Structures are given as structure tokens and as C-alpha cells.
Amino acid sequence: MALIQLEKLSKSYGRGNKAVPVLINLDFTFNAGEMLAITGKSGSGKTTLLNLIGAVDFADSGRYLFNGEEKRFRSVSDGVRFRAKHISFIVQHFALIDDFTVYENVLMSLWETPTKPHERKKKVLEVLERLEILDLKDKYPPQLSGGEKQRTAIARAIVRKPAIILADEPTGALDAAAEKNTMDILKELHAEGTGIIIVTHDPEIAAQCDRVFELSKG
Amino acid sequence: MSFILRNIRRMSFAHWKSNLLIFIEMAVCTAIFFIMLHNYTLAQHTYDQKLSGTVRAQRVAINLQDVTKFGELLPGSTLYDVAQKVQRDILESPDWVAYETFSLTSIPYSRDGFPTEIPEEFMEEFGYSDFCDTLLRGMLLYSPTYMTQNGLRVSEGRNFEDADFEEIDGPSPVIIGSELSPYLNVGDVITSSNTMDGINFFDRQAVVIGILEKDSFTVVQEGDVDINKTFVLPAAFADQGGSEFRLQALLSGGVIVPHDKNLDIQDKLNQITAKYGFYPFSIQPVNMNEVIDATIVSQKNLVLLSVLAILTSSLAILSVGTVLLRRTRKDTPNICIFLMSGIPLGKIMTSILIDLLFWGSLALLPSLMLSWTEYRAFLIPMWQLLLFHYGALLITYIPIIPTLGRINLDYNIRAGGE
Incomplete structure (x- = not known):
């Protein structure tokens, strides 16, 4: 069964005569536990699609079905609640809070979950250990390398065990070794049953996924 | 709570310059407002206690050096005519303003003569109270100059006019002390009568034309006189409106207020008495002038301070609001990361509000310390x-709500790496 189904989804930016259509009547399906790559040329709407899936942005028209249930997002808060339950993001520029330690950046994902403080701590330490960054837990993001930052971002994404991880060019800012390492972690998570959607323009990354969804302009 | 506390800690360090600015602006703004409130409080309640006992006198009361000479001032006598010339010269001198002192009197009270019962606390007993058990306190004046010169104003109705001191038919005008206002209104007619064995010794009517401002007082040589429970009337009400009474009220306790503070009043009076061969006067300082001066200065300061307080508050609110808005906009990427991580917008807004209130509350301390160190008490109603302080803080917070409500997560996530 499809975990996410988008039907006739349209999205444009701007208003009136200046509106630029990015996605027009798009149909999209994502199955539970799948590892999917979204590819396409620059400006084809890859990140727009990912943001619509993650309820970061809202479609102008069309239907969004999650587990067969239609979702209507009307505000930022609707998106926040939806993500808190089902979805985590990993982005190219890591999106870490520079004033929080590695530990706090990961802990952030659990603040709004019904977890007791000592359980939160245990979960965070476990995931830091798994990603081999436990020794960095008291460091701040500016003190980390690109690979370490991305591991921290991944740790934050997986600590609350979401159904889907949305990754927007997750290896775009990494060197070859860090890129391989990141992909290995994502594949490992996929093997454990986590659904992963990766936006990439790199064919080698796309080739490592179960399926590729290619967007053409519009 | 975990997020709110950690985010406040983060913002305290990350935005310390903005927070310091908010602290300083709110501290200065609140201190100005505090001083204005203090001044207002002092102007309202404490001039009579704090100033009148300590200031240097600039007005004088005059008295005949030999008080026994009053017995010779009989209407129709030569000396009486001379005294009237002296009286005219004193009242019309271009060097000063002169006015007669007031006389205290007792007004017989009976329940029938008043629209409402006057409580016992307003009654006074005098030696001739055989006629009437209950007497109200009255103050007789000879001209409206007394009210003007002593800064006595009404909060309701009108003040005395020259015409009120002329012989008039019908009820006499009366201005009542503020503490009598629950029992009498402007326009009420009162009848004061004193009857014994069927003989009416005193029967007068008066109409209330005004109510004195709260905490009104007047000053005589002996000190302050509280007139909040007093009926103020033209002297004619008690049959003391005749020229001989007016003459006596000037020559025995009349007040001179010189236009030039350095004027030698004694010398000028000596010139007048020498001109007519009249008995010499002695002069004694009365403190009222400084009190009135201080009140006027303070009222001017109060107006200026109020304008200054409003201006400063507006500028501070504008400035703090701008700083807070810029700080929040600068923090938008982090706020977007919180939203991406599932932190509700409401909690983010709450943490910003608590952070603002924390720094704002610290800004309250200088004013409280100022109050404590200067006065050993928190004098004004806290x-x-x-209300002002936290009201101002909440106003500065208002622009944050629509700003965060319209946050474009998509745009900020895309721009985050740039």
C-alpha cells in the first residue's frame, strides 16, 4: 500500500500574471519502507516536491494522501504537527543550531515527543554512538567537519524513528569519503524499514535507490 | 519546558547585544516614568507636609505693633478715617498684592437645614455652643484674592468671583471642602439656623457653588490649616461683611505678597504709616508663597515630565520593538530549524516572550533600587x-506575532545554506 500518494498536485510561485508554475497536475506515489530518488534538472521542482511531501510548503491544488487518509495543511503549525509524527528532514547545509551542542541538536527532535527526560537522553546517546559521534556530543557545530555535521543531522533525523526521512541533496556539501559514509547510513536505515526519499542530481546516488522518480520541467 | 529554557539560554548568549539594548532602553524608560509618577505623587499628597515646614518665607503677614490700638478704631472716629486711608494705600500699592486674612467661624447645623445628614466628625464645639450642639467649621473671606493667592481651586463647580462678595439677596455662595462632597452637591441649598426658646439667633441660607480640590490647605503664621472639612463663605454670611471687619482683617493678619522678592516691605509700610501718622506695623513671614511656588513649579515639571515620559516611552517602545523584531528576523533560520524538527510555533513564540519579559524584568530593578535608596520605601502604587512596564513590553512583542505567523519555511530552508 502507498504510504504517500499525491494526486494532481500543482504548485506555482508568485501571484497573478507573475505566477511561475513549478509542478502541474503531478501524480506521485511512495511506498512504505521504499528508498526513492527524485531527480531532474535544476528548476524542475525537486525540492518543491520534497517540501510539499514534508508539509514545509503547501500545494495550490491536488490531494495529499498519507496512509490513505487525505491531509489538508493550512498553516505552518499543521505541518509542524505532521512532521513531528511521521517525517524527518536532512538538508544539504545540515540545518544545525550553532548555539546548541551536538547532543542538544539531536535532543531537539525529541522535545515534543511524549518521552521522559532520562529516556530521551538514553535514545540520543544511543544514536550518537551508532553514528560514531558520541565523543563529539559536547561540541558545537562550528567545531565540526562537514561529515560530522551531516552525521549529527542524520542523528537528529532518526532519533525519533520517523516513518520517512526526506533528504535534500544530503551529500551535496560533502567530500567523497563523507558522501559514501552518509549513503551507507541511509541505506542501513532503509534496510531497517525506514522510508527514504532523496533529492539528488547525482546519478550515482540515484542508482543506489530502489526507484528513481524523474521530474521534467513543470 | 525543556525547549523553552534551552532556547532562552541560547538567545541570551546569541543575542546578548540586543538583550543589553532592550535592558538599557527599558531601564531608562521605566526610570523616567517612575520619576514622573513619584513627582505626581508628591504633588498630590506631600507638599503640605514636606515643603511648608522647611521653605524660606517670601510673603508676610502684617499686624499693628500695638494690638491694643484696635480698640480705638471705631467707625466715625478720626483714627478710623486715617486707618481706611492706610488700608486703601496698602491694598492699592503697585509694589505688592495685599489681601485680608480669613476668619474662622462656626456655622450652626440642624438636620432640617441640610439635604443630607452631615456626620459628627465634621462638627466642632465652641464656647457658645449652648445655643446649638452642632456647629460646622466655616472660613470667612473678604475677597476672591484669598483663593487666588493661596492656590485654592475647585474640582467641581466654580470659584468665587468679585460679585460673590457684594451684598446679595438670596442664599450666599459657599465652597465646601472635598471631604464634604459625599454629603453635598453643587447647587444644594443649605440653611444654617440657631434657635433657642423660639428665638432665631441665626438664620442664613447658602448655595454650594463649588467643591475644593482634594487635600486643599491654607497656611497662616502658626502653620497649615486643613480646610477639607470646611465651608468657605464670604464674610457677609456671618454679618462680618462691613467695612470695619474688612479693615480689621487687613490690619490684623492681612497678607502682603511683594512683586519683587527683595523689596523691603517694612520700609514701604513705614512710609505709608508715616504719611498718615498711623500706628506702625510689624511683619512676620508666612510660608505659603514658597509652597505655592513649589506647587506651580512642580505642576510645570509634571506637565513637562508627562510629555517627556510619553515621548520617551513611545521612543523606547518603538526602539525595543525594532530591536526585538530585527533580532527575531535574524534568528529566523534557527526558528525554521525548530519548526522542521517539530517544535510548535506557539512554544517558539512563548520562549521569545519569556526571554523578553526576563530582560524587561531586570530593567525594572534600577527603578526599584532608586525608590528604595532615595526614599527607603516603594512610594508609588506598584x-x-x-502596568506601564509590562504593558510597554507586551506592545513591543506584538509585531513578532504576525512576523512569525507569516514565516516562509520553504524559502528559509532553501536559503539556509547561503
């Missing part, structure tokens, strides 16, 4: 200061 709720006024708190």
Missing part, C-alpha cells in the same frame, strides 16, 4: 509601574 501596580502603576508594573
